[in-house]
Each structure stands twice: as C-alpha cells, then as structure tokens.
Amino acid sequence: MALFIQALVTGxxxxxxxxxxxxxxxLIFGVMNIVNIFHxxxxxxxxxxTYWLYSLYGIDPFLTLPISMLTVAVLGYIIQRVLINxxxxxxxxxxxxxxxxxxxxxANLALLLWSADFRTVxxxxxxxxxxxxxxxxxxxxxxxxxxxxxxxxxxxxxxxxARYGKAIRAASxxxxxxxxxxxxxxxxxxxxFALGAAITGLAGGLISTYFVIYPQMGLPYTIIAxxxxxxxxxxxxxxxxxxxxxxxxxxxLTATYLNSGLSVAITFILLFIVLVLKPQGxxxxxxxE
Amino acid sequence: MKFLKLVLLACVMIGLVVPSISLAQTAKFKIGCALPxxxxxxxxxxxxxDAYTFWAETINAKGGITVKGKKYPIExxxxxxxxxxxxxxxxxxxxxxxxKVDLILGGFGSDSVFAASAISEKYKxxxxxxxxxxxxxxxxxxxxxxxxxxxxxxxxxxCVEIVQMISPKPKTAAIIGSDILFTSxxxxxxxxxxxxxxxxxxxxxxFPLSLDDYNSLLFKVKQKNPDIVLVGxxxxxxxxxxxxxKEVDFMPKLVAFSYGPTVPDFVKSLGKDSEYVVAAAEWxxxxxxxxxxxxxxxxxxxxxxKKFGRYPDYVEVASIGGALVQQWSIEKLGIVPPVKExxxxxxxxxxxxxxxxxxxxxxxxxPDGANVDHPPIAVQVQNGKLTTVFPKxxxxxxVLYPAKPWKERK
Numbered sequence: 274m275a276l277f278i279q280a281l282v283t284g285x286x287x288x289x290x291x292x293x294x295x296x297x298x299x300l301i302f303g304v305m306n307i308v309n310i311f312h313x314x315x316x317x318x319x320x321x322x323t324y325w326l327y328s329l330y331g332i333d334p335f336l337t338l339p340i341s342m343l344t345v346a347v348l349g350y351i352i353q354r355v356l357i358n359x360x361x362x363x364x365x366x367x368x369x370x371x372x373x374x375x376x377x378x379x380a381n382l383a384l385l386l387w388s389a390d391f392r393t394v395x396x397x398x399x400x401x402x403x404x405x406x407x408x409x410x411x412x413x414x415x416x417x418x419x420x421x422x423x424x425x426x427x428x429x430x431x432x433x434x435a436r437y438g439k440a441i442r443a444a445s446x447x448x449x450x451x452x453x454x455x456x457x458x459x460x461x462x463x464x465x466f467a468l469g470a471a472i473t474g475l476a477g478g479l480i481s482t483y484f485v486i487y488p489q490m491g492l493p494y495t496i497i498a499x500x501x502x503x504x505x506x507x508x509x510x511x512x513x514x515x516x517x518x519x520x521x522x523x524x525x526l527t528a529t530y531l532n533s534g535l536s537v538a539i540t541f542i543l544l545f546i547v548l549v550l551k552p553q554g555x556x557x558x559x560x561x562e
Numbered sequence: 563m564k565f566l567k568l569v570l571l572a573c574v575m576i577g578l579v580v581p582s583i584s585l586a587q588t589a590k591f592k593i594g595c596a597l598p599x600x601x602x603x604x605x606x607x608x609x610x611x612d613a614y615t616f617w618a619e620t621i622n623a624k625g626g627i628t629v630k631g632k633k634y635p636i637e638x639x640x641x642x643x644x645x646x647x648x649x650x651x652x653x654x655x656x657x658x659x660x661x662k663v664d665l666i667l668g669g670f671g672s673d674s675v676f677a678a679s680a681i682s683e684k685y686k687x688x689x690x691x692x693x694x695x696x697x698x699x700x701x702x703x704x705x706x707x708x709x710x711x712x713x714x715x716x717x718x719x720x721c722v723e724i725v726q727m728i729s730p731k732p733k734t735a736a737i738i739g740s741d742i743l744f745t746s747x748x749x750x751x752x753x754x755x756x757x758x759x760x761x762x763x764x765x766x767x768x769f770p771l772s773l774d775d776y777n778s779l780l781f782k783v784k785q786k787n788p789d790i791v792l793v794g795x796x797x798x799x800x801x802x803x804x805x806x807x808k809e810v811d812f813m814p815k816l817v818a819f820s821y822g823p824t825v826p827d828f829v830k831s832l833g834k835d836s837e838y839v840v841a842a843a844e845w846x847x848x849x850x851x852x853x854x855x856x857x858x859x860x861x862x863x864x865x866x867x868k869k870f871g872r873y874p875d876y877v878e879v880a881s882i883g884g885a886l887v888q889q890w891s892i893e894k895l896g897i898v899p900p901v902k903e904x905x906x907x908x909x910x911x912x913x914x915x916x917x918x919x920x921x922x923x924x925x926x927x928x929p930d931g932a933n934v935d936h937p938p939i940a941v942q943v944q945n946g947k948l949t950t951v952f953p954k955x956x957x958x959x960x961v962l963y964p965a966k967p968w969k970e971r972k
Binding site for chain 2: 400
C-alpha cells in the first residue's frame with residue numbers, strides 16, 4: 274500500500290513538472306494555432322539561465338526564476354515579432370517549418386556557446402525532501418507542482434477575466450472581428466507568445482535543480498509537451514494540468530508495477546488512443562480542426 | 563580569344579601544380595575519427611576528442627611520426643556522429659572513401675563503434691577504440707577491430723570484487739542499468755561477479771535511455787532495501803541515478819557505476835552529493851605505468867591538467883594508448899603517407915603481434931581484438947577526488963563503507 278501511495282505521489286509530482294512546462298505550449302497553440310517545435314529550447318534556455326546565474330554568481334535557483342522568465346519571455350517576444358508573425362496566418366506546414374528552423378538554430382547556438390556538457394544545479398538543498406510516514410516528498414518537485422497549479426489557474430483567470438486576456442481570446446476566436454473592434458492582433462500574438470514563453474522559462478529554471486540539462490535536451494521536452502497537451506485537450510489551458518498529472522500518474526504506476534521501459538512507451542500509447550478515440554482530449558474541451 | 567584561352571590554360575596548369583606542391587611540402591598522416599560530439603554521449607565523445615588531440619599535439623611537438631628518420635606531422639579530422647550509430651557508420655565510410663584518410667581512430671560508445679567498425683573492417687582500416695567495450699564487438703571474427711579496454715562484463719569486476727575488502731560483507735544487491743549494448747552487458751557482468759561473491763541479486767531492471775521518471779524506479783529499489791546498488795551507466799544515467807537516489811532519500815551502503823563518475827563533470831556538477839560513489843576504471847594515475855612519449859602515468863595526468871584544466875578519464879588514456887601503439891607499429895613497419903591498402907593490411911597484422919608497455923598500461927590484443935591485460939580498478943569519490951580503492955595493491959585509500967545516509971550528511 275505504501276508503495277502504491279508513493280507511486281501516486283511521485284506520479285502527481287512528475288505530472289506537476291509535465292504540466293509546468295507544457296502549459297506555455299498549450300497557450301501558444303490555443304491562441305495562435307501554432308505547434309511550437311522550439312518549445313523545448315525555451316525550457317533549455319530557462320534552465321541554463323538559472324544554471325549560469327547560480328554557478329557564476331551563486332544566486333539561489335529560486336531567486337533566479339524571475340530572470341529566467343524574463344529572459345525567455347523577451348526571446349519569445351522577439352522571435353514572435355520578427356518571425357512567427359509573418360507565418361501565423363499561413364498554412365500550418367509553414368509554421369512547423371519555421372519553428373523547426375528556430376529549434377535547430379537555438380539548439381545549435383547553445384551547443385556552440387556551452388558545449389555538449391551535462392550540467393545540473395546542485396544546491397545544499399538539492400534533492401532534499403520530507404517524509405510523511407513511509408512517503409517521501411522532494412521539496413523542489415513539490416514547489417514545481419504548486420507553481421504548475423498556480424500558473425494554470427493564473428492564466429485561466431487572466432484569459433477569462435482580465436481585459437487583455439479577453440482580447441487574446443477574442444483574437445483566437447475570430448481574428449477578423451477582433452481586428453474590426455480595434456484589437457492589434459499582431460501585438461496580441463506577440464504578448465501571448467511572450468507570456469507562454471515566460472511560464473516555460475519558469476519551468477526550465479525549476480527543472481534545472483533536479484534534472485540534467487544540456488543544449489540538446491529540447492526536443493524530447495517538446496514531444497512530451499505535445500503528448501501532455503493532446504491528452505488534456507489542445508488549446509484548453511487547464512488541459513495541460515490535467516494531461517500532465519494524468520501522464521505522470523500513469524507513468525509512475527506503470528514504472529512501479531510493470532517496468533520502466535513500458536512507462537516511456539505508455540506516453541505514446543496514450544497519445545495514440547486519445548487521438549483516435551477522443552481527439553478533443555480527456556475532458557473534451559480541446560480544439561479540433 | 564587566343565589570349566583568353568592562354569589565361570584559361572595557365573589557370574588549369576596552376577590548378578594542377580599547386581596541390582602537388584602543397585602535397586610535396588606537407589606529407590602528413592591524415593587521421594580521421596567519427597565521435598559523438600553532441601547528443602546523449604556528447605560529453606563522453608568530447609573527452610575522447612581531447613585525448614586524440616593531446617596525443618597528436620604531443621607527437622607534432624616533436625615534429626610528427628618518425629618513419630625511417632623522417633618526420634610526418636599528424637592532421638586530425640573529427641566528425642560528429644551525433645550519438646547516432648547509423649551516422650557513425652556513414653561518417654567512417656566517408657572517411658575511408660571521400661576523405662581518403664590514412665588511418666582511422668576508434669570512436670566512443672559501443673553501439674556506434676559496433677556499426678562503425680563494420681565499415682572500417684570492410685575498407686580494411688585498423689580501428690583501435692578506447693571508448694567501447696561491449697563483448698559483442700569481439701564476437702564477430704573481425705580482424706581490423708581492436709580495443710584497449712577490457713570487455714564490458716569484465717570491466718565492472720572491480721566494482722563487485724571490492725566487497726572482498728569489506729566487513730561485514732554485503733549480502734544483497736540491486737542491479738539497474740540502461741538497456742543499450744554496453745550498459746546492459748555491464749549489468750550482466752555485475753550479475754556474474756555478484757554470484758561469485760555470494761551476493762544475492764534482489765532486484766534487476768533495465769530501462770530505456772529516454773526514461774524521465776527515475777524516482778519511481780528508485781523507490782522500487784528502495785523498497786527492496788539492498789545492501790549495494792550496481793548501475794550500468796554512462797555519464798547522464800549516472801547523474802540521473804545519483805540525483806534520484808537523493809530525492810527518494812535512499813543511500814545503499816555502496817553504490818557503484820559502470821561508467822560516468824570518472825568523467826570530471828560528475829563530481830563537478832554533483833559536488834558533495836557525489837561522495838562515496840564508486841565507479842569502474844581501467845586506469846589510475848597512481849599506477850606504475852610509463853612510456854617514452856608521455857612519461858609516467860602521473861606525468862600524463864599532470865600534463866593533461868595543464869592543457870585542459872582537468873584530469874583525464876580512463877577512457878581518454880585508453881584512447882591515447884590505442885593511438886600510440888598504432889603509431890609505433892607504423893614507425894616499425896616504415897609506413898609513410900599516403901597509406902595504401904596493402905600498408906593497412908600489414909599494420910593490422912602487426913597490431914595483432916603488439917605487446918607494449920604504455921602510459922595506459924600493457925597493451926596486447928587477443929585474437930578477437932580485446933586487450934588481454936587490464937586490472938579491475940575501482941575508484942571512489944572521497945573528498946571531491948577520485949581515489950583508487952581497488953585492487954588492494956593499487957589502492958590509495960581504503961574504501962569508505964558503508965556510505966553515509968543522505969540525511970546524516972552536512
């Protein structure tokens with residue numbers, strides 16, 4: 274029983290990590306209909322920002338998070354303004370190619386700058402956790418879990434209630450009408466991208482404390498984010514949280530009761546099942562074209 | 563028109579003459595190598611690149627490879643196989659056909675070298691690797707493939723036999739590892755030697771390299787509470803497992819890795835969390851090895867630090883050892899560039915006869931290409947330093963056992 278509860282907790286915490294780095298992907302897809310292939314590179318840059326600030330200046334990883342967010346947000350804003358705005362209304366293939374190109378550029382630039390070394394942020398409290406009975410909970414992951422929930426609800430609230438959020442929704446629902454009522458679509462897109470990038474950068478900073486980071490880590494993260502978002506429903510913001518938690522728990526249970534190899538395969542088996550049976554995602558609120 | 567034709571003719575002639583002039587001036591050994599410079603083995607591959615560079619620069623500083631009294635400098639050509647075996651094979655084919663290199667050096671990683679050595683065998687290029695040791699590499703009846711490392715299953719011997727020095731002797735072990743060629747064989751080796759030592763294996767699992775959730779795996783291991791944990795790993799897996807052990811708050815009395823902790827990044831990035839970790843090695847700077855080129859093992863260690871700001875990993879010294887015996891064989895046979903196929907056949911035959919003492923230790927290849935002589939060394943991280951703890955006659959310090967639980971560490 275203890276093992277089951279531990280697996281459940283581990284799964285939920287891992288799910289929190291998945292959700293944290295997938296919600297930006299979902300936001301960008303939901304508003305702009307763009308599958309952002311360089312999403313993983315945004316995570317990588319967020320992670321490296323934290324890493325460098327910690328290793329060069331000794332700044333605590335948690336204090337570096339706002340800087341990671343800002344760095345990645347600015348980068349996202351610039352890429353969106355300069356590049357993606359030009360292809361946002363083109364057929365999807367063009368935007369795939371465009372974001373794939375950015376993925377290659379960012380990953381290889383990082384490789385050139387930082388070499389292929391594996392790095393990790395090890396602080397005095399790295400890996401430290403607390404126990405409730407036989408259950409162990411690592412603190413850094415718990416913090417990520419809480420942040421994932423907060424950002425999900427934050428963005429959800431922002432889109433539903435805030436004036437700017439409403440403009441973003443309007444732009445995503447009907448571009449022409451939004452334009453007619455005076456919304457600057459391009460600006461909305463760039464700010465959405467910056468927002469999505471910011472929460473992705475935040476997740477990158479967080480994961481650098483418990484995962485190994487390296488310049489080419491991006492693509493696997495993009496793939497997982499894609500799976501998470503499909504599970505929860507493409508473009509439905511709370512979907513990333515639901516998809517992430519679901520994936521985390523299923524993986525942990527598979528790893529615990531079957532084997533670890535299957536826990537990796539299960540991600541794609543789930544993706545396949547959901548795409549065939551329920552393309553709108555588990556809760557059925559995703560966008561399907 | 564006539565003038566134009568003349569100019570054209572002159573250009574063509576210059577074009578024909580210039581390369582031959584430059585060739586005549588700089589007869590070099592053009593030596594190629596496909597290595598994983600990026601991807602999952604990127605760090606490991608770059609170490610081997612450093613090793614070959616160190617070897618070539620040391621030789622070039624003396625004018626180059628000396629054949630019949632004449633010096634021929636070394637020109638190295640590195641290609642990045644992106645940690646992909648198919649790419650590695652493709653690049654070795656390119657080195658042999660398009661680049662027409664004189665010699666080929668071995669890459670890193672058993673999967674890649676397995677694929678690449680099939681191509682070098684086809685083109686009759688001897689390939690000595692210091693970064694691949696899976697048993698399967700030696701079971702193909704190849705004549706042109708050699709390795710300065712021992713076989714993977716034997717490489718981890720020291721990590722298990724170390725229990726002979728421990729009292730009370732551990733009774734149970736968990737063995738985990740990634741499911742690729744080298745690491746799964748290392749796990750087999752762990753299993754065999756554990757059985758010999760009378761240690762019961764209470765848990766065994768192989769997992770894919772792409773695994774994200776190490777915590778679930780290690781919670782299962784924790785549940786079994788083995789005395790020792792043996793891990794078939796490369797650097798990234800070793801980092802992940804160590805981090806996860808701390809997150810699940812489990813420290814076995816001894817944790818040993820097949821590869822990873824000897825790469826300098828391991829101690830650098832994990833800091834104090836790397837203490838007590840044991841790893842297999844095939845070379846250590848305190849061993850009494852020496853040769854005429856690099857001096858003693860300790861001198862090599864120090865010179866390496868001067869050049870790269872870090873000490874060499876045993877795989878790097880194994881790579882240097884391989885390059886060195888190939889160089890000596892060339893000097894002995896009097897082969898000069900450009901190296902022809904007939905020369906390479908002679909070189910292969912000579913390599914099978916080699917029995918040399920190098921800074922890496924004794925190199926003598928068995929008929930299957932594996933190095934016959936390799937002590938089962940185990941090192942442990944003690945106070946941030948890799949310390950040789952096994953075998954007894956090479957040990958700098960006794961092994962620290964049992965490892966301190968995470969919560970009792972400062």
